[in-house]
C-alpha cells in the first residue's frame with residue numbers, strides 16, 4: 151500500500167526505488183502549493199537517504215499533471231503569483247536537478263503546462279501510449295515556466311521548442327518519441343512494469359550514475375574547457391568509489407558487478 155506523504159502526494163518504496171505519485175486525479179493532478187511543497191520536501195529527503203537510489207514520478211488516474219491548479223485562489227489572500235514560482239516551483243525543479251540519483255518521469259497521461267515542466271526536468275521520460283504533452287501556457291496567455299524554457303530547447307532543439315511553446319498544440323506520445331522528448335513509449339498497461347524494471351536497474355547501478363547526471367546536466371551550458379574540468383572532477387570522485395573497485399574486480403573475475411551505490 152502506498153505510504154501517504156499528504157493527501158496530494160503518495161510515496162512507495164521498493165528495492166531502492168522511491169515512487170512519488172501526484173494524487174489529485176479529480177483535477178488531473180494539477181499542482182497546488184501543498185503538492186509542490188511535498189514534492190520538494192520528498193526530493194530533499196531522498197538526497198541523504200542511501201536506501202533510495204532511483205526516483206519515479208508519476209500521476210494517479212488518467213493524467214500525469216495538468217500544471218498549475220488554475221482553480222486555486224490565485225490572487226488576493228490566495229497565491230502570490232510573483233513569488234509562487236520562486237518559492238514553490240524552483241525548489242522542486244532544483245531538487246530534481248541537483249539530486250545525484252536518476253529520476254524517471256512515468257508519463258501516464260496528459261502532461262500540460264508546469265506538469266510538462268516536471269516531466270522535462272526528469273532525467274528520463276517513459277510515456278504510455280495515452281500520454282500527451284502540451285505547452286498549455288500560451289493558451290492562458292502565459293510564458294512556459296518551471297524551467298520549460300530551459301529544458302525544452304535542450305531536449306528537442308530551438309525550432310521545435312518554439313513551435314510547441316507558441317502554438318500550444320497537444321502532441322501524442324509517438325510524436326514526442328520522434329522528437330526526442332521522451333526516451334521510450336510503451337503500452338499503457340505496461341507502463342508501471344516497464345518503468346519499474348528500468349528504475350530497479352538504475353537503483354542497482356553504481357554511484358557514477360549520480361556523477362553522470364551531474365556532468366551531463368551542465369554540459370550544454372559549458373564551453374569545452376569548463377566541461378572537461380567538470381567531467382574530470384566527476385571521474386576523480388568515481389575513481390574513489392567502492393563501486394568502481396567492485397566494477398573492476400567483477401570484470402577481472404568475469405562475474406556481474408554488485409554495486410552498492412557508494
Ligand code: LHQ
Pocket residue numbers: 176177178180181216217218219220221222231234235260262263264265284286287289290292295
Ligand atoms: C484542472 C486543471 C488545472 C485545475 C484540468 N487546474 N483544474 C505557474 C505558476 C504561476 C502561475 C500560473 O502558471 C504556472 C504554470 C502553469 O502550469 S500554467 C498552465 C496551467 N495548465 C493549463 O492551462 C492546462 C489546463 N487544462 C487543460 O487544458 C485540460 O484540462 C487538459 C488539456 C490538460 C486535459 O483536457 P481534458 O482531458 O479534456 O480534461 P478536462 O479539461 O475536462 O479536465 C478534467 C478536470 O480537471 C476538470 O474538472 P471538472 O470539475 O470540470 O471535471 C478540469 O477543470 C480539471 N483541470 N486542468 N490546471
